[in-house]
Amino acid sequence: xxxxxxxxxxxPAADEIETSLYxxxxxIYPRAVSGWFARWRVALVIATQLVFYGLPWLSWNDRQxxxxxxxxxxxxxxxxxLWPQDFIFLTVxxxxxxxxxxxxxxxxxxLWCGYACPQTVYTEMFMWIERSIEGDRVQRMRLDQSxxxxxxxxxxxxxxxxxxxxxxWTGFTFVGYFTPITTLASSFANxxxxxxxxxxxxxxxxxxxxxxxxxxxxxxxxxCPYARFQSVMFDADTLVITYDAQRGEPRxxxxxxxxxxxxxLGDCVDCNICVQVCPTGIDIRQGLQYECIGCAACxxxxxxxxxxxxxxxxxxxxxxxxxVSGKYADTEIxxxxxxxxxxxxxxxxxxxxxxxxxxxxxxxxxxxxVLRDRGAMxxxxxxxxxxxxYRLQFINTDEVPRRYAVTxxxxxxxxxxxxxxxxxxxxxxxxxxxxxxxxPAGLNPGSHTIEFHIADVxxxxxxxxEKSRFFVR
Amino acid sequence: MSDFVHxxxxxxxxxxxxxxxxxxxxxxxxxxxxxLAPGEKPGTTGHTWDEDLQEWHNPLPRWWMWxxxxxxxxxxxYLILYPxxxxxxxxLKWSSQGQYQDEQQQAAATxxxxxxxxxxxxxxxxxxxxxxxEIGQRLFLNYCAQCHGSDAGGSRGYPSLRDGDWLHGGTPxxxxxxxxxxxxxVMPALGxxxxxxxxxxxxxxxxxxxxxxxxxxxxxxxxxxxxxTACVACHGADGKGNQQIGAPNxxxxxWLHGGTxxxxxxxxxxxxxxxxPAHKDFLDxxxxxxxxAYVLGLSGQPRP
Numbered sequence: 105x106x107x108x109x110x111x112x113x114x115x116p117a118a119d120e121i122e123t124s125l126y127x128x129x130x131x132i133y134p135r136a137v138s139g140w141f142a143r144w145r146v147a148l149v150i151a152t153q154l155v156f157y158g159l160p161w162l163s164w165n166d167r168q169x170x171x172x173x174x175x176x177x178x179x180x181x182x183x184x185x186l187w188p189q190d191f192i193f194l195t196v197x198x199x200x201x202x203x204x205x206x207x208x209x210x211x212x213x214x215l216w217c218g219y220a221c222p223q224t225v226y227t228e229m230f231m232w233i234e235r236s237i238e239g240d241r242v243q244r245m246r247l248d249q250s251x252x253x254x255x256x257x258x259x260x261x262x263x264x265x266x267x268x269x270x271x272x273w274t275g276f277t278f279v280g281y282f283t284p285i286t287t288l289a290s291s292f293a294n295x296x297x298x299x300x301x302x303x304x305x306x307x308x309x310x311x312x313x314x315x316x317x318x319x320x321x322x323x324x325x326x327x328c329p330y331a332r333f334q335s336v337m338f339d340a341d342t343l344v345i346t347y348d349a350q351r352g353e354p355r356x357x358x359x360x361x362x363x364x365x366x367x368x369l370g371d372c373v374d375c376n377i378c379v380q381v382c383p384t385g386i387d388i389r390q391g392l393q394y395e396c397i398g399c400a401a402c403x404x405x406x407x408x409x410x411x412x413x414x415x416x417x418x419x420x421x422x423x424x425x426x427x428v429s430g431k432y433a434d435t436e437i438x439x440x441x442x443x444x445x446x447x448x449x450x451x452x453x454x455x456x457x458x459x460x461x462x463x464x465x466x467x468x469x470x471x472x473x474v475l476r477d478r479g480a481m482x483x484x485x486x487x488x489x490x491x492x493x494y495r496l497q498f499i500n501t502d503e504v505p506r507r508y509a510v511t512x513x514x515x516x517x518x519x520x521x522x523x524x525x526x527x528x529x530x531x532x533x534x535x536x537x538x539x540x541x542x543x544p545a546g547l548n549p550g551s552h553t554i555e556f557h558i559a560d561v562x563x564x565x566x567x568x569x570e571k572s573r574f575f576v577r
Numbered sequence: 578m579s580d581f582v583h584x585x586x587x588x589x590x591x592x593x594x595x596x597x598x599x600x601x602x603x604x605x606x607x608x609x610x611x612x613l614a615p616g617e618k619p620g621t622t623g624h625t626w627d628e629d630l631q632e633w634h635n636p637l638p639r640w641w642m643w644x645x646x647x648x649x650x651x652x653x654x655y656l657i658l659y660p661x662x663x664x665x666x667x668x669l670k671w672s673s674q675g676q677y678q679d680e681q682q683q684a685a686a687t688x689x690x691x692x693x694x695x696x697x698x699x700x701x702x703x704x705x706x707x708x709x710x711e712i713g714q715r716l717f718l719n720y721c722a723q724c725h726g727s728d729a730g731g732s733r734g735y736p737s738l739r740d741g742d743w744l745h746g747g748t749p750x751x752x753x754x755x756x757x758x759x760x761x762x763v764m765p766a767l768g769x770x771x772x773x774x775x776x777x778x779x780x781x782x783x784x785x786x787x788x789x790x791x792x793x794x795x796x797x798x799x800x801x802x803x804x805x806t807a808c809v810a811c812h813g814a815d816g817k818g819n820q821q822i823g824a825p826n827x828x829x830x831x832w833l834h835g836g837t838x839x840x841x842x843x844x845x846x847x848x849x850x851x852x853x854p855a856h857k858d859f860l861d862x863x864x865x866x867x868x869x870a871y872v873l874g875l876s877g878q879p880r881p
Contacts, residue, residue, distance in 0.1 A: 119614040120614055121613065121615060122610045122611070122612060123610060123611055123612070123613040124609060124610050124636075124639070125611060125619060125634055125636055125637070126609055126637050126641065126642045127636035127638055127639060128638075128639050129638050129640065322640070326638060477727050479725075479726065479732065479735070480732030480733070480735070482732070483726075483732035483733060491730070493726045493727050494727070495727040535718060535727075537722075537728035537729075
């Protein structure tokens with residue numbers, strides 16, 4: 105019994121009752137808050153969603169500006185057409201996102217969670233709808249406790265109706281990134297959507313409705329891995345939302361005119377506003393907790409109370425562990441931002457971003473693969489020459505037709521037999537059989553390395569070079 | 578499930594599967610509650626690692642537990658719809674083979690009309706259609722290029738399709754027949770029939786002379802008589818061959834197996850066996866039509 109000894113089994117047997125090890129979610133009723141950080145949050149919700157909902161409707165060169173065409177494996181981003189061969193750019197983009205997340209988290213905690221994460225953004229939107237229909241925290245709590253009346257039913261139905269409409273619009277927009285949104289809109293209106301389009305619109309719609317309407321902070325607390333490993337990126341100089349316990353404690357209510365020093369109280373009036381506005385339902389005064397998504401609603405809430413009381417703002421504020429514990433003053437926080445960890449992340453991020461942009465700009469619109477014919481090593485050509493056959497696979501990623509000239513080097517007197525220039529239609533892959541001839545006199549029998557040079561006839565900077573083998577009898 | 582020798586094994590597996598799923602539900606139910614005194618916290622599981630790392634009974638949300646039950650419900654739904662319970666084929670009668678056939682049918686329905694619309698047109702008209710040529714080239718690269726080369730220029734033993742020289746005829750009908758049924762090219766071994774190696778050499782020089790290659794005039798003269806007895810049946814008196822039986826024209830200096838003295842000697846002494854496989858079993862009429870037109874369009878095309 106050494107490995108498993110249950111502390112609970114020590115309790116007296118008579119009083120024991122069956123207790124669930126699972127907890128019912130306690131519904132959180134966040135109170136509306138206004139202030140500097142709230143304005144930032146609203147601004148970011150609007151900015152991110154304008155991009156998300158608006159982008160698929162833009163057009164570029166008679167096509168959708170941003171379209172990820174999975175069927176034909178072409179990914180249009182404004183003037184760029186990316187092919188599956190460009191997958192590396194997606195990889196680098198994800199690396200950039202990860203490093204940016206590390207950097208911002210090291211500097212100022214969970215900025216992503218609080219302001220830009222879709223879970224936060226859609227929850228904000230859904231809570232705003234909820235507040236507009238059902239009222240603020242206290243009204244919503246009363247409504248939920250009241251018996252079902254026609255009014256309550258109407259309010260709830262209206263709220264869920266609007267939620268579902270927004271959710272379906274979100275699902276529709278998401279699918280619109282993968283299938284042309286204008287045709288999607290007309291088939292949506294005519295009710296002639298394909299089975300997969302229907303499935304994904306409703307799937308993403310349901311995910312939006314469920315996560316932003318019902319799950320909310322549960323996603324952050326139980327599903328999101330980032331919430332759990334963020335502490336690795338924190339250090340004592342990271343800006344986090346902190347309650348200044350030294351200034352606030354001992355907390356206690358008092359009249360506005362009362363002198364806290366005379367009462368032996370700190371600045372915290374114990375109004376619980378910071379708890380009421382918290383979307384994850386925690387008390388920031390207990391210190392940094394993994395549930396805190398860094399939305400700063402408690403800062404705005406507390407600052408308003410401090411203003412009313414005539415105290416200075418910032419009882420709850422962005423500060424660092426070192427500053428709060430008195431290692432240095434708040435004014436010196438800025439000087440501690442540039443620490444080795446931040447500098448290393450910034451340097452790596454800068455290098456990767458520069459490489460990414462340079463790679464995208466210098467990306468060649470021409471890709472060529474040389475496939476040697478496998479059936480025959482060589483064949484005789486007129487005049488005692490030896491001929492090898494190749495298939496040149498051209499990928500023209502440009503959205504205009506292109507003309508290419510092919511030459512070969514590697515053996516004296518090599519000759520390419522193909523109708524020049526080779527014309528490739530816009531944004532297509534095309535194969536061209538090409539034979540290469542040489543006079544075998546003086547050449548060693550066996551394999552020789554040759555190189556194909558493909559040059560765009562109209563653009564000197566677009567070239568491709570591909571090695572292959574040439575066999576001589 | 579033909580793998581099972583006896584039907585009983587099917588039941589054996591089905592019963593184990595169902596009992597395991599039910600056991601999961603029972604285990605979940607048993608593990609989701611614990612007898613505790615009122616107000617008491619469940620504490621830790623008692624498991625401790627690395628001296629002080631403990632596993633706590635912090636409560637999970639209840640919806641999480643329901644997800645576990647949903648997986649069990651899902652499993653039963655799956656087992657009803659799809660094959661999984663022994664030999665039971667499932668309500669949807671899904672099989673990998675069936676899915677393959679469905680996808681084949683879907684592909685035929687998608688691409689069939691694109692290909693079949695050319696069936697109504699004459700082969701020469703199709704050969705002149707650039708779109709048909711593009712499809713034809715893709716088909717050619719898939720089915721024909723392994724032997725005839727990507728550029729249809731052939732190689733030793735595999736005829737070039739672009740030199741205008743045909744073994745079995747270059748009319749649309751002949752090309753179609755070749756693709757559908759394949760061809761067998763047989764040159765019998767004539768070493769013994771011609772006599773000694775000197776006699777063979779004489780015939781070889783006559784053949785060289787037919788093609789206008791450098792040859793020994795005397796030997797060619799002697800070989801002509803031998804040729805008239807042993808070779809004319811197929812290649813004809815003038816050596817121009819016979820497309821009915823696939824006997825090549827020897828006068829055009831186009832060589833399937835090589836035109837040097839050594840190569841021709843080998844052909845005559847040992848004979849040649851050549852085969853073009855039949856394609857009717859894996860190409861439908863539409864594709865054969867497009868390929869016929871593509872090959873017709875290649876033939877006699879001047880090399881660029």
